[in-house]
Structures are given as structure tokens and as C-alpha cells.
Amino acid sequence: MQNKLAHERSAFLNFRHYTFQDARSPAFRWVDVKCLLFPTAPVDDAELLAALIGHEQFRDDYAGGGVDPEGQRHGPYWLKAVTPDAYAxxxxQESDRILRTWANQFEKVPAGLAADLRREVFDRLAAADRIYCLRELGDESTHDWGGVHGEFHEFVLIDRSAERITLLVAADD
Structure with a gap:
């Protein structure tokens, strides 16, 4: 893809910043949202996925260090193991179900968090033309400390009307 993606905005929803009914409810969950704009020229989904994988915003191990432009890790995987074919x-409805089940696994999320999740996650899912999920890539693709996440859910949302691709990661650590 000749034209590069342009980072539009990011959002980070840390469940620790919300008050849950049950103090025992684990609040070590979070959602990271990265929105990038793509050019109006027609490109297919595989080209968009490849452009996303090649973007510096994709170089994030999601373990507290943030984006590392020279990084070799993406989430629990070695960056070189993540290709457009790694996405299904x-x-x-399935992506919505996965994320709602994950978010509410211990108890229903508080109203403030539910509103933020609706705005940053579920409204984006509803607007997407195509949704891709990163498949489990196996032990050989997991980097040296890639097992730090309890659950790791990654979705790529393509919204052609907004010319936006969104990288959405929901995880426990």
C-alpha cells in the first residue's frame, strides 16, 4: 500500500479506574484502542491488515511499555509471526459476544465503564464493515515472556465509510 496509515487517536480503558460492586472483582483488565485513517484509494482488506502490521502503532507488547517503533513484539507474539493470514x-455478533463475555466475566461492569466501552468499543464494532480477529498463533510464535496475559483478545475493525482501521485489544494481566 503506497499511502501509509495515519494514526488518528488512541484510547486506553483501565478497569482499575472504575468502581465495581464486589471489591473482590479483579480489575486488572483493560482495553486499548488505536484508530488509524487510511487513504480513499481502494485497497483490499489484506492490504489494510498488512499496512496496520507495518505501522509503528502495532509494535506494542501490551505489557506497560507502550508503542516501541523498533519493537519486535506484538502482544504475546513475536512481530514476525503476525501476518494478514493470522487474522480470521x-x-x-460473535465479536460483540466475545468482548461482552470477557468484560462481564466476574460481574456486570459499572455504568461509567459500560458507557466508555460502548463509545470506544461497541459503537466501533457496530460501524465496522469488516471485523477480523487475531487467531491463536501457538507456542512457537509466543515471545520469551508472552504468557503475561491471562486472556488476550485482538480485533481489527475496518470502517470504509470513515476510512478508518481500528486495532482493539482487550486483555487481562
């Missing part, structure tokens, strides 16, 4: 197309 998933339906809106």
Missing part, C-alpha cells in the same frame, strides 16, 4: 474474519 469474524461476525459482528
Amino acid at each position: 474474519s469474524v461476525g459482528r
